[in-house]
Amino acid sequence: MRLAELVAASLTIKRVGYGRVMLNPTDRTIMISGANRGLGNAIARRLYSDGYNVSVGGRDVEALRRSMEGCEDSRVLCHRYDAAEPGTDATWLDATVERFGSLSGLVNNAGIIDTAGLEALTEDGLDALWSVNVKAPFRMIQLALPLLRADGSGRVVSIASLSGVRVMGKFAPGYAMSKHAVLALSEATKQAGWDDGVRVTSVCPGFIATDMTSDFGEDPATMIDASDLAELISTTISLPNTASVAQLNVACRLEPHF
Numbered sequence: 359m360r361l362a363e364l365v366a367a368s369l370t371i372k373r374v375g376y377g378r379v380m381l382n383p384t385d386r387t388i389m390i391s392g393a394n395r396g397l398g399n400a401i402a403r404r405l406y407s408d409g410y411n412v413s414v415g416g417r418d419v420e421a422l423r424r425s426m427e428g429c430e431d432s433r434v435l436c437h438r439y440d441a442a443e444p445g446t447d448a449t450w451l452d453a454t455v456e457r458f459g460s461l462s463g464l465v466n467n468a469g470i471i472d473t474a475g476l477e478a479l480t481e482d483g484l485d486a487l488w489s490v491n492v493k494a495p496f497r498m499i500q501l502a503l504p505l506l507r508a509d510g511s512g513r514v515v516s517i518a519s520l521s522g523v524r525v526m527g528k529f530a531p532g533y534a535m536s537k538h539a540v541l542a543l544s545e546a547t548k549q550a551g552w553d554d555g556v557r558v559t560s561v562c563p564g565f566i567a568t569d570m571t572s573d574f575g576e577d578p579a580t581m582i583d584a585s586d587l588a589e590l591i592s593t594t595i596s597l598p599n600t601a602s603v604a605q606l607n608v609a610c611r612l613e614p615h616f
Contacts, residue, residue, distance in 0.1 A: 380596040381511055383409035387458040388513075388595070389451070390414050391439055391498065392468030394421040397517065397566055400584035401465055402426065404592050406433060413454040415439030415446075416468075441468040441494035442486075451501050461505040463513035463595055466495035466540075473530045484532050491536035492543065499547050507554035513595040514551075514558045516544050520607060522562050537562075541605070548604065557602040559594050563587055564610045582610045 388405050392398040393414035406412045406429050413435040416422045422436035435457045439450045455461060470490045472483045495516050506512025521530065522537030541560050548558040567581040587608060594603045 379598070381598065383596065385411070386462035387411040387413060387454065387460060388463040388465060389454055389461065389502070390465040390467055391441060392416055394418060394425045397584045397587060398467040399425045400588040401467060401591055403429070404585070404588040408592055411458050413437065413450070413458070415450045441490045444497060447494070447497050448501055455505065460509060461502060462509045462511065463515070464498060464502045464506065465591070466498055466514070466516040468494060469517065471530060471533045474532065475528050476531045479532045484535070487532050487536040492539045495540065496543055499543070503547070503551060503556070506556045507551055510555040511599055512551065512554070512556040514544070514547055514556065515591055515595060516540050516560055518544070518560045518562045520562050520564045520609065520613070522560065523607065555599050557599060559603045559606055561587070561591060561606045561608070563608040564613070580610060582608060
């Protein structure tokens with residue numbers, strides 16, 4: 359059994375002293391952005407297999423449908439969403455609520471990277487990073503927060519990065535700046551929704567073996583497997599309100615601080 363499976367199994371054990379159990383996924387709906395491939399798709403398929411309704415958003419709806427093949431249509435909604443295009447977020451959210459009647463969780467996964475060093479980074483590049491990596495999840499959270507409050511156990515997961523808690527030498531400082539901002543957004547969301555049962559987690563992984571990292575020159579065998587990270591995220595959003603995980607750092611190699 360893999361480590362992630364052992365962690366998940368241990369956390370599903372009933373808290374005997376208090377009678378608390380993991381949240382029941384039945385009739386709980388989770389929205390996942392950027393879900394047609396890579397980590398987003400791994401998260402969507404994991405949550406579906408756990409019993410959640412999943413609403414997946416991406417720019418290419420047909421790609422979303424192909425990525426969710428084999429799943430029952432009654433528990434899956436594939437909808438167009440472009441993190442760089444304001445307005446598609448509200449349309450996606452409205453369609454999700456119309457289809458499933460409520461919302462229990464939001465996973466902000468869509469993101470881009472610019473690997474330019476500090477001296478080569480442009481304002482246009484920084485604007486693009488800010489638009490997709492920061493402003494898009496900000497808009498989604500603002501729109502979803504009333505529904506998550508109404509749920510009583512609403513969950514928000516934003517995919518940051520270890521680059522959100524450190525800068526790796528000269529690599530991608532603009533990306534790191536945007537992911538540092540995601541941590542601040544998560545903290546603000548936690549403060550805003552805590553009294554209504556909203557719990558927020560920033561997930562900060564190192565290199566994940568996806569197409570986004572395929573040109574980095576790293577060995578995929580030494581990277582985080584997307585399915586392992588998806589399993590940890592599934593466990594995190596299933597915890598009761600009394601066991602909130604504010605930040606989940608997941609490293610694939612030895613780092614000074616993790």
